[in-house]
Amino acid sequence: MAKKTYDLLFKLLLIGDSGVGKTCILFRFSDDAFTSTFISTIGIDFKIKTVELRGKKIKLQIWDTAGQERFHTITTSYYRGAMGIMLVYDITNEKSFENIVKWLRNIDEHANEDVEKMILGNKCDMTDKRVVSKERGEAIAREHGIRFKETSAKSNINIESAFCELAEAILDKTAGRESAENPERVVIDRRNNEKAPAYKSCCS
């Protein structure tokens, strides 16, 4: 029984300074009513999540840097095969925002050229401690031509939609490639249709 139960598999990475909440984006620990003392001791490596986008069943394999970022030397092996990267900063931490540029350079050096990127300004629930305005986040994203969202892992704001949007962007690329190989297929360019509510069926 070797049938595939999905259409596509996307490997996604979370990158950014220590303490910006990457781990909370992927793993929820502490905030929940229940926690596993055993699992929090050994730590989590990656997760597999299934989303449905445009009738395609997509498996997302999501990895955290597991502390490698402390040395600012995420290695090529970590980036290998990555199709999407979430670049995370903390809106209450100026330095983490400034370092986004460094991370972008690191990605350029090590990751696949056509890796899809997205910047996340995390901890947007902490309004009283905010030091990086949303406008600055949007500006840097525009400058580098990549997507941007403010998120709160703690309050579960925009996390799922961010992953869906990144997955959809990768799907767009994949679809583009498929159409080149298969000219009979009609590919509708949705990029200009400003994100219709396409996420209803997704991440449920």
Place this chain on the structure above:
Amino acid sequence: MSQESSVTSEILNEKNKQEVRCRFCNSLMLKEQEGTYESKQFDLPLTHQKNTKDINTIETESLSDFWVINDMFTFENIGFSNTVDKRKFLICADCDMGPVGYHDIDTKKCYVALKRVHHGKEPAKTLTNNS
């Protein structure tokens, strides 16, 4: 209903008759007919370690009923722990509760303990937190 008969009633064509979900948050882990039943003995660490100070002594529970999944991407939603002794432990992808089973690095197979998950579409009636 005895433990044995409740296990038997979950098996259809040697596979899981119903969906496999998290006992705590109802997150869908595995669709029906995706895991193959296997009876084997394995000492799975308890979700809650009573003695958290000494990480070298892991309290386990002997379990004997598992769903075997050959390809990790068969799961709908699942989390993997860091590796301990050539194994990764499986957890809920949404609430991180677990381990619900383990992944063998050498064989690449995943084993989900029937006792650690909920079977069916409806949420588990009572959330027990004592495994």
